[in-house]
Amino acid sequence: MNAPPTIDLARISAMDQAQAARLLKGVRDAALSGRRPHLLPRPVIGDSWGRMLLGGVDPDHDVRARPLGEEEVAERRRASPLADVLPDLRDILVSVADAAQHIMVVCDADGRVLWREGSAAVLRRADALGFELGADWSEGVVGTNGVGTSLVVRRPVQVFSAEHFVQTHHAWTCTGAPVTDPRDGRLLGVVDVSGPLQTVHPAMVALVDSVAKLAEARLRDRHVTALDRLRAVAAPVLARLDGRACAVDAHGWTAAVTGMPPVDRLALPKSLAAGRTWLPSLGPCLVEPLPGGWLLRLDDPGGTPQPVTATRLVLDVSSPRRWTLSVLGGARDWTHDLSPRHAELLYLLCTSRAGRTASDLAEDMFGDPARTVTVRAELSRVRRYLGGLLAHRPYRFPEDVDVDVIMPERSADLLPHSTAPTVRAARQGAEP
Structure with a gap:
């Protein structure tokens, strides 16, 4: 039996609004009752509804968590890039x-509303929904929505009328796009435009996504400026040193090197401190503070970085929003936070111990075995912190080495x- 067609949001938007809302309500009602629908929700919406059903979110009534107080909102604002x-x-x-009878809302990575501006009338309607400063607009609290769902899937999402899981939000439309930190890929929050x-x-x-990308570009410019300042401070220090050394910022981005090939970024532990330490990409080294970063001096001036060794790898994907790889049993145990793509x-590699070619992984990732360039580029970055622990041809x-995956x-x-x-x-x- 052929699957029903999927809803096209552009066509829905072109309909009479009441007609479109009724159509989406019928799709939602069928999904909640387990009946076969005439139309399927868009994949991003259907996936979110599935999470809401599994999580026990009430589809008929919203649940409002206690909003943050003024002092905590102010503190989060100060801390937010x-x-x-x-x-x-x-x-x-x-x-x-x-002009469009909407409001702009900026939330942090927890889905907490930190800033709201726009139409005064719409702000009042938002207050009635609990969409106020300090409110928790994460998916697990208020159901499928432009803020919380965008945080989960890490891409732009528009949610219209009955695409909202919770019925009390059906008079609303919202469009959110995530903003990530260009230094480390950390999710910073969501830019959202919402209204009747x-x-x-x-x-x-497209507009909200473009503005989110503009924000990331501005943050990237600030990062480049900070690296330039660090480079200016580090250059005279490195000029006086013999052997191998480099200056990096707090996120491992390299500002300057001496006696060693330059690399864009080094994997650093979260709690790097002055003194002697061991780094997976460099081996033993001496860490000294610099304004805006660190000076890393390698203990073996004439040697090469020690290969990464291990007896066990643990990939933790149990959280929906933070993923880590732990390397255990080598010279030092260490844990690396992973980007979404890594x-x-x-x-995919941990669940296929026989190995995967670049073409295999392109098929797994994109459904297109020809997209090997992206796969090879990303895995070359992975090998910078895994070294010989990740072979290639095939990968x-x-x-x-024992490989464990901690699943959700x-x-x-x-x-x-x-x-x-x-x-x-999966x-x-x-089976994956």
Whole structure:
């Protein structure tokens, strides 16, 4: 039997709003009752509804967590890198939002509302929904929505009317796009434009996504400026040294080197401190503080970095939003936070010990075995911190290294950002 067609949001947006809302309500009602629908929800919405059903979110009534107090909101604002790019967000989005009877909302990585601006009338309607400063708008609290769902899938999401899982939000439309830190890929939060469902427009997705990318570009510019300052401080220090040394910022980005090939970035432990230590990419070294970063002096001036060794690798993908790889049993145990793409690739490799070619992984990731360039580029970055622990031709881990994968309790929470066909199949309970 052929599957029903999937909803096209552009066509829905072109309909009479009441007609579109009724159509989406019928799709949602069928999904909640287990009946076969005439139309399927969009994949990002259907996946989110599945998470809500498994998580026990009430589809009929919203649940409002206690909003943060004024002092905690102020503290989170001060700590958020998004505060630095707020003027850019305002310049573009607030005027658009106000004219279109929307509001601009900026949330942190926990889904907490830190800033709101725009139409006064819509702000009052948002207050009635609990969409206020300090509110928790994460998916597990308020169901499928442009803020919380965008945080989970790490890509732009527009949610219209009955695509919201919770019925009390059906009069609303929201479009969110995540903002990540260009220094380390950490999720910083979401930029969102929300308003009454009558104001929905599919072009809003492209606008909000463009503004989120602009924010990331501004943060990248600030990072380059900070590296230039560190380079200016480090250059005279490195000029006086013999042997191998480098200056890096707190995230491991290299500002300057001497006596060794330059690399873009080094894997650093979270709690790096002055003194002697061991780093997976360098081996034993002396760490000294610099303004804006660290000076790393290698203990063996004429040698080469020690190879990474281990007897066990542990890939932890149990969390829907943070993934780590631990290397155990070597010269030092260490843990590395993974980007979304590296988490996907390492999951595919850890669950296929026989190894995968670049073509195999391209098929797993994109459904297209010809997309090997992206795969090889990402795995070359992985090998910078894994070294000989990741062989190639095919890509695989050594047979004498135990590989464990810590999975989430629910398969639906496995790398929920991933659109890789093999990962999607695993989320639905099929073998990877």
